[in-house]
Amino acid sequence: MFKHLFKLIWNKKKQNFLLMSEMFFSFLVLFAVFTLLVFYYQNYKKPMGFDYKDVWVVSYNNSLKTKNTDSVNAYYQTMRKNITAMPEVNDISFCSDNIPFSSNHWTEGVTYKKVETDGVNWFTVDANYKNTLNVKLLEGRWFEKSDVVSKYKPVLINSDLKEKLFGAEPGTGKILDRGDKGKDKVKVIGVIQSLKLGGDYAKPAIALYNLADTGSYHWLGKIMIKVSPTKANAAFEARLYKLLANYMKDSNVEIEHMVNKRTEVNYFTLVPMIVLLTVGGFLVINVALGLFGVLWYNINKRRGEIGLRRAVGATGSSVSNQLITESMILATLSLIIGTFFAIQFPLLNVFDMPAGIYLTAILLSIIFIYLLVFLCSLYPGKQAAAIYPAVALHEE
Amino acid sequence: MIRLQNIEKVYRTDTIETLALNSVTLDVAKGEFLSIMGPSGCGKSTLLNIMGLLDAPSRGMIQIADKKTDNLSDKQLAQFRNKTLGFIFQSYHLINDLQVLDNVELPLLYRDTTAKERRMLATEALEKVGLSNRIKHFPTQLSGGQRQRVAIARAIVGKPDIILADEPTGNLDSAMGNEIMDILINLNRNEGTTIVMVTHDENMAHKTHRLVRLFDGSQVQ
Numbered sequence: 001m002f003k004h005l006f007k008l009i010w011n012k013k014k015q016n017f018l019l020m021s022e023m024f025f026s027f028l029v030l031f032a033v034f035t036l037l038v039f040y041y042q043n044y045k046k047p048m049g050f051d052y053k054d055v056w057v058v059s060y061n062n063s064l065k066t067k068n069t070d071s072v073n074a075y076y077q078t079m080r081k082n083i084t085a086m087p088e089v090n091d092i093s094f095c096s097d098n099i100p101f102s103s104n105h106w107t108e109g110v111t112y113k114k115v116e117t118d119g120v121n122w123f124t125v126d127a128n129y130k131n132t133l134n135v136k137l138l139e140g141r142w143f144e145k146s147d148v149v150s151k152y153k154p155v156l157i158n159s160d161l162k163e164k165l166f167g168a169e170p171g172t173g174k175i176l177d178r179g180d181k182g183k184d185k186v187k188v189i190g191v192i193q194s195l196k197l198g199g200d201y202a203k204p205a206i207a208l209y210n211l212a213d214t215g216s217y218h219w220l221g222k223i224m225i226k227v228s229p230t231k232a233n234a235a236f237e238a239r240l241y242k243l244l245a246n247y248m249k250d251s252n253v254e255i256e257h258m259v260n261k262r263t264e265v266n267y268f269t270l271v272p273m274i275v276l277l278t279v280g281g282f283l284v285i286n287v288a289l290g291l292f293g294v295l296w297y298n299i300n301k302r303r304g305e306i307g308l309r310r311a312v313g314a315t316g317s318s319v320s321n322q323l324i325t326e327s328m329i330l331a332t333l334s335l336i337i338g339t340f341f342a343i344q345f346p347l348l349n350v351f352d353m354p355a356g357i358y359l360t361a362i363l364l365s366i367i368f369i370y371l372l373v374f375l376c377s378l379y380p381g382k383q384a385a386a387i388y389p390a391v392a393l394h395e396e
Numbered sequence: 397m398i399r400l401q402n403i404e405k406v407y408r409t410d411t412i413e414t415l416a417l418n419s420v421t422l423d424v425a426k427g428e429f430l431s432i433m434g435p436s437g438c439g440k441s442t443l444l445n446i447m448g449l450l451d452a453p454s455r456g457m458i459q460i461a462d463k464k465t466d467n468l469s470d471k472q473l474a475q476f477r478n479k480t481l482g483f484i485f486q487s488y489h490l491i492n493d494l495q496v497l498d499n500v501e502l503p504l505l506y507r508d509t510t511a512k513e514r515r516m517l518a519t520e521a522l523e524k525v526g527l528s529n530r531i532k533h534f535p536t537q538l539s540g541g542q543r544q545r546v547a548i549a550r551a552i553v554g555k556p557d558i559i560l561a562d563e564p565t566g567n568l569d570s571a572m573g574n575e576i577m578d579i580l581i582n583l584n585r586n587e588g589t590t591i592v593m594v595t596h597d598e599n600m601a602h603k604t605h606r607l608v609r610l611f612d613g614s615q616v617q
Contacts, residue, residue, distance in 0.1 A: 004498065004505055011493040011534075308489045311450055312550070313478025313506035315471050390451035393485060394441065 005326055009333075016330055019294050023334035026287040027369050031342045033280040034361035034368075036273060039353060040201040049158075049195035049204065050100065050133035052258040054090075054232065057099060058223040058244060059254045073214045079247055083225065086243075088236045091226040093132040094212060096124040099222050100133070100197045101261035110186075110208065111177040112165050120161060121197070121207040124216050129209070130192075132226045140172035140190025143211045152187035153210060158194040161206035186210065199265035201273075224258075284372065291376040295327060299384045306384050307392025316385035323384050327377035328370065335366050397558060397590045398424035398447055403456035405442050405613075416442045417453070418613040426557075429584040429591045431601040434610035440594040441562055443610065447592060448481055448560045449473050461557055478506050482551030482589075486563035488543045490535040496522065496546050497531040503554045521549040525579055541572030548579055552589070559583070561593040565600055577603055 009016055076094065083092050097104040098121065109118040127143045129135065138159055147154040152175060162171040171191045178184035186208075194204030212220060227236070237255060244253045299306070306319055314322070342362050346355035405417040416439045424430050432440050445451035446458065449465055458465045461480050468476060482503075483489075490499050500518040509517075522528050525545040535543055544564060551559050561580065565573030577600050583589045593604060601607050609616045 001505055003511065004501075007495075007498060008491075008493055011495075304489055305491050308491070309502070309506075310474070311448065311477060311483050311489075312503040313474050315474040317470075318474075318506070388451070390442075390445040393445075393450070393489060 001322075002325075002329075005322065005329055009326060009329055019291070020330055020334045020337075022287055022290055022294075023331050023369060023373065024338050026283065026372075027335055027338035027365050028341065029280060029283055030365040030368055031338070031361050033276060034364045035345075035353070035357060036276060038357045038360045038364070039203070040269070040273060042357060043196065043201050043203050046196065046204065047193065048200070049193045050135050051226075052100065052133075052262055054227050054229045055133065055258040056225045056227055056232075056237075056240075057256045057258055057261065058225060058240075059097075059256070060221060060223070060244070060248055060251045067218075069214050069218070072217045076217045076220075079244075082243060082247065083223070083240070086236070086240065088228050088231040088233075088240075089225055090228055091128055091132045093128040093224045094126045094217065094220050095129055095222050095224060096122075096212075096216075096219075097221045098123060098197075099224060100195055101199060101258060101265045102197075108208075109179050110161075110165070111179070112174065116179075117161075117164060117206070119206065121205045123207060123209045124212045124220065125209050126212045129224075132224050133195075135195070136193040138191045138193055139170055140188070142190060147189070147211055148213060150187070152185050154189045155186045155211075156190045156192055156209040157188055158192055158204065158207040158209075160194045160204055161208060162188075162191045164206055199262055199269055201266065201269045284368075288372055288376055291327075291373060292380065295323070295377050295380040296383075299323065299380045302384075303387060303392040306387050307389040310387070310389035311393060319387075320381035320385035323381040324374065324377045327373050331369055331373040335369060339366070397426040397428070397461060398422070398592070399457075399459040400443075400447065401457040401459075403443070403446060403453045403458070405439070405446065405451070406454040416613050417446070420456075420610075420613075420615050422608065422615065424590060424592055426590055427584070427588045428606065429581070429593070429604040430606045430608060431593045431595050431604040432608045432610060433595060433598070433601050438610040439613040440610055442613075444560050444562050444592065444594050448483060449477055474506070478503055478554065480557050482554065482556040482559040484544070484547050484551050484559065484561035484564045486566040488535070488540075488547045488567075490543055490546055490550075492535050494534075495531065496527065496533050496535070496538070499535065499546055500549045500553050502550060507554065517553050518549070521553040522546075524552065524583075525549045539572075540568050541575055544568060544572075544576050545579065548576070548583075552583060552587075556589070558590045558592070561591060563594055563596065565595065565597060573597070573600065 080092060080094070083089055096106065098106050106122045107119050108122050109116050110120050111117070130137065130142045140156070142156065143154060155176070157165070157171055165171065165176075166174060171188045174188045176186050176188065178186055192209070195207070196202050196204050198205075241253060241255055309319055309322070310316070339362055342358070342365070344350070346358040400420060400422040403417050403420040404415070407414045407416055420443060432443060434440050442451065446453050447460070449460070463476070465473070465476065491502070497515070497518050500521055501514045504514040504517060519528060519531065522531060525548050527542060527545050527549065530538060530542065535546065538546065559580070564580070565576050568576060580591055580593070581603060584591050595601050
């Protein structure tokens, strides 16, 4: 029977072309939607890598006039002491502007064994960064005071960069070149768990953390403050603001809560996803209605054939099954073509996404199209089964 | 071979009730070639559809090949039609998207047969109707007479005991009609196939063993 149906479909290829095109394009759109959904879901499942609750972010513009490093250092150390002295503060960390959930990025390349890896996120952080964000150390150690005088500049890398550079080998102790010049060497002293800097749905980026030295305070612009969840309130926020504003008289000070920043960054990720899902949803409804209409039309056009098949020995259910199978064969042919195009994405490593995401998206799109075609052909198939052979043959 | 007793067929709509067949009783013997005649709308095709189990009577009993068909399920009816009955229609009812051979194979698809057997039986049937040189053609590439011969090949491919032909020469000119009639007569004579044929053509009807006339749903001869 399959061979018979293939012949029938092949001989009607012109009529079936439109239906197959519709299925093919639906598959491609669904593939795009599912790729995004699977990508977001896989990212969502991954741990955040740090505690953002009860962390406040102070942004300031570094307006200190003096160029004297010791003075700058003393200025910020005094400020650190003043803030830490507040009972509501558990920890504070000075760091570069590219804090989690911000839109600031600083990327550079690193070279290991003459292979350069681009797009590494560089963070300049002080020694308190780990405790302020409760970052998980996976291997090696965090920064120590003695690191300031070490031969190579000590750095920590995240687990994603470690995997990319060294695979299964430990990262600790490895020497990397900053950029590709080979002049500025850094030594990996530890590996931390990757942080989802772009929010719940973002992929953790490859990252490298270097210790802020006394010279860094010239340009650092963020302070992250871990506050006590029970003591920190609006009154404390007002006092903190007053303290900072009085201390940094020529600076614009802004205090934000990292929880709010996370909501904001998630919103920016979710909005395009919701728009795409809505567009995709409407498209699927259109395709479903189109399929339903075409199948319905086909059945009405083929009433004579249905009547004949009933006359020569087909049961109502076999007629219905035949029409459903025909639709499924058409879907299979469209999906084969669609999969050929979709499979190029993991093969050519388009958008640098893991192959698993594309393959899962292909699988989900195939299942979805089959389900859609099955459901859309179910009712017309049932209607075809109900056609009375004598009536259908008489109409012809 | 076919026994119809007090067959009545009423078509009902919300407002109208039409009596298509009124107490028709008919026996068709094994190997008989029977023709049914009558004016348009007298119930000839309805009677043939009822004999072919394509339609159910409102009242009455049908017995075909010693089997009562009243209580057969959809599946049993389909199997019975497939094995016992062959159909020929005025408008051929060929599937234009299938080649001649595939059209002839159609009844065998609903039987437990292999592709090889189907091909062999279909080729054999096409040889009987003189169309073995047209197996790769599509119906649209054939003349009316050739199409009807394909339809006959399809009707006989499963070697049924009974062939029901609804105006098989209705769409053909007299020469082609005679050709088709000769094939049916040969089938009846050589294979012993029982044939019931609805026709408007007196000449064709007189070539058969017996003629039954219907008028307003009742048997008049």
